[in-house]
Amino acid sequence: MTSLLITGARVYDHDGDVDQPPVADVLIEDSTITATGEEVERALGAQRRPERTLDARGMLLVPxxxxxxxxxxxxxxxxxxxxxxxxxxxxxxxxxxxxxxxxxxxxxxxxxxxxxxxxxxxxxxxxxxxxxxxxxxxxxxxxxxxxxxxxxxxxxxxxxxxxxxxxxxxxxxxxxxxxxxxxxxxxxxxxxxxxxxxxxxxxxxxxxxxxxxxxxxxxxxxxxxxxxxxxxxxxxxxxxxxxxxxxxxxxxxxxxxxxxxxxxxxxxxxxxxxxxxxxxxxxxxxxxxxxxxxxxxxxxxxxxxxxxxxxxxxxxxxxxxxxxxxxxxxxxxxxxxxxxxxxxxxxxxxxxxxxxxxxxxxxxxxxxxxxxxxxxxxxxxxxxxxIRRGMKADLVLLDLADPSFVPFNSAARQIVFSETGRAVHTVIVDGRVVVRERCTTTLEERSLQEALAEAMPAYRAEFRRVERELEPLARAFAAQAARVNACDVGIERYPRRQAAPNPP
Ligand SMILES: [Zn+2]
Incomplete structure (x- = not known):
């Protein structure tokens, strides 16, 4: 069994304090969260030590x-x-x-x-x-x-x-x-x-x-x-x-x-x-x-x-x-x-x-x-x-030093209204660290980008060809869409629907 102990992070609990989540330890064994907070000490026992420890001070651990x-x-x-x-x-x-x-x-x-x-x-x-x-x-x-x-x-x-x-x-x-x-x-x-x-x-x-x-x-x-x-x-x-x-x-x-x-x-x-x-x-x-x-x-x-x-x-x-x-x-x-x-x-x-x-x-x-x-x-x-015992260890550490979280007033509101993805520091899937310090550990991103650079000229050329080929279809669909858009189905999802397209 492999074990990983995450220490020092604020741990987000949907049913707890979603503004100022408290700091707690989280123990992962193999692919599962096996203990959080006070449970960790008991789970580790007197002599047992985790195989690895991840120091996550200054971070917010979220599912x-x-x-x-x-x-x-x-x-x-x-x-x-x-x-x-x-x-x-x-x-x-x-x-x-x-x-x-x-x-x-x-x-x-x-x-x-x-x-x-x-x-x-x-x-x-x-x-x-x-x-x-x-x-x-x-x-x-x-x-x-x-x-x-x-x-x-x-x-x-x-x-x-x-x-x-x-x-x-x-x-x-x-x-x-x-x-x-x-x-x-x-x-x-x-x-x-x-x-x-x-x-x-x-x-x-x-x-x-x-x-x-x-x-x-x-x-x-x-x-x-x-x-x-x-x-x-x-x-x-x-x-x-x-x-x-x-x-x-x-x-x-x-x-x-x-x-x-x-x-x-x-x-x-x-x-x-x-x-x-x-x-x-x-x-x-x-x-x-x-x-x-x-x-x-x-x-x-x-x-x-x-x-x-x-x-x-x-x-x-x-x-x-x-x-x-x-x-x-x-x-x-x-x-x-x-x-x-x-x-x-x-x-x-x-x-x-x-x-x-x-x-x-x-x-x-x-x-x-x-x-x-x-x-x-x-x-x-x-x-x-x-984040609780028995759940799969699919977890994310957000860096609270990122401007999205400075000052840190509310975890939930700043995750939703301030964060953009920039603070994602570490990602764990099934108990395995797959992103560390904002880089994937499983893939060599540079070689993927090189392969992409090779593939794109042919892809773009094909896209232009398809675009030309589909021109008559796009025109026909414009007429079809105009007919559909004039219809009433008993509910409305456009706050101010207009029948005709906007002028250029
Ligand atoms: Zn879809």
């Missing part, structure tokens, strides 16, 4: 952050987009994710892990797209193993084509454009067989599996039921996208009349709505749908930066809180949030209440910290997200 909705596939597209509507952006990035060289896939997975770790994220829930290829899955999992981050991995699957799941495209798009977005249904049996085979792949203590039907409106009923059965058989969490955009609510009203125009009720009917389910976004959920999500114990993962950048609307944080829905936070794709940083997510989610009213919001800083750690861990069924 590791969980990026509960993440896609690593478009890391190389970071910064390539200004603001692009969701459907257009999806087709760019999906095209750029397909058939990429193995080395590029490895590189993007590693670089994503580095960025997350250095921002204090100890777990990512990577929903992989364009990964219907066993060797690709293997490449990604090997990279995660090398990086040392905890990953809840899933391959996003669907069987209904975009031509049937995006409103009005069958009417508005020429046949060649329908082919370009995908007009043929998939075979659920084949998809499920592929998933079953992947679940047999190696598991490490840091690799956990989940199932990801891409979105309820993109999956047929037989496929949803097959996923429910597999999740129950293997005890797996299920992640999906839900109501990211207005068009998804519109689609639900038109296609799911038998379920009251509701994708939430559709998921309930097929047996998916329960504690193992986390939905990313949930932005355009009606109040009755939020109530049902809350009653069934399903979680909503809020991706505020991505929602705002893709012009999906304003996440209804107050409504979610009012409905009592369990929450987690995610950073979504690299090219729609451009960073994997839960400090940004926490701050934004707390401040978004101003979109609704001048009154204080329903999300406090301390609650945001709990959601970003324990809330995220709960979406994967992990015993993590709090």
């Amino acid at each position: 590791g952050f969980v990026n509960a909705h993440y896609h690593s596939y478009d890391l190389l597209a970071k910064g390539l987009f200004e603001e692009v509507p969701l459907e257009v952006w999806r087709h760019y990035t999906a095209r750029m994710a397909a058939n990429r060289p193995r080395e590029e896939v490895r590189l993007r997975t590693l670089l994503g892990a580095v960025e997350c770790l250095k921002n204090g994220i100890t777990t990512v829930q990577d929903m992989s797209i364009q990964a219907y290829d066993p060797s690709l899955v293997e490449t990604i999992l090997e990279a995660y193993d090398e990086a040392g981050i905890r990953v809840v991995f899933s391959v996003s699957v669907r069987d209904l084509p975009d031509a049937d799941t995006i409103p009005y495209v069958r009417e508005l798009f020429a046949p060649d454009l329908l082919d370009a977005i995908g007009a043929r249904a998939g075979d659920p049996a084949r998809v499920m067989a592929f998933l079953r085979a992947q679940l047999e792949r190696h598991r490490s203590a840091r690799l956990h599996w989940a199932l990801s039907p891409s979105a309820p409106h993109r999956c047929s009923e037989p496929m949803m039921k097959a996923i429910v059965a597999l999740a129950e058989e293997r005890g797996l969490p299920v992640y999906t996208h839900l109501y990211e955009a207005l068009g998804h609510a519109l689609q639900a009203r038109e296609r799911h009349g038998a379920d009251g125009g509701s994708l939430v009720r559709y998921m309930d009917r097929v047996g998916l709505l329960g504690t193992r389910l986390s939905v990313a976004h949930g932005l355009w959920s009606r109040p009755d749908e939020l109530d049902l999500l809350a009653r069934r114990g399903a979680r909503v993962v809020v991706n505020a930066v991505s929602n705002l950048k893709l012009k999906d609307g304003v996440p209804p944080v107050n409504e979610l809180r009012r409905a009592g829905v369990a929450l987690a936070f995610g950073c979504d794709c690299f090219s729609c949030s451009d960073t994997q940083n839960l400090f940004q997510s926490m701050k934004l989610c707390c401040l978004l209440a101003a979109a609704e009213s001048p009154h204080p919001g329903l999300l406090s800083a301390a609650e945001a910290v709990r959601i970003a750690t324990a809330g995220g861990a709960a979406t994967a069924g992990l015993d993590a997200g709090a």
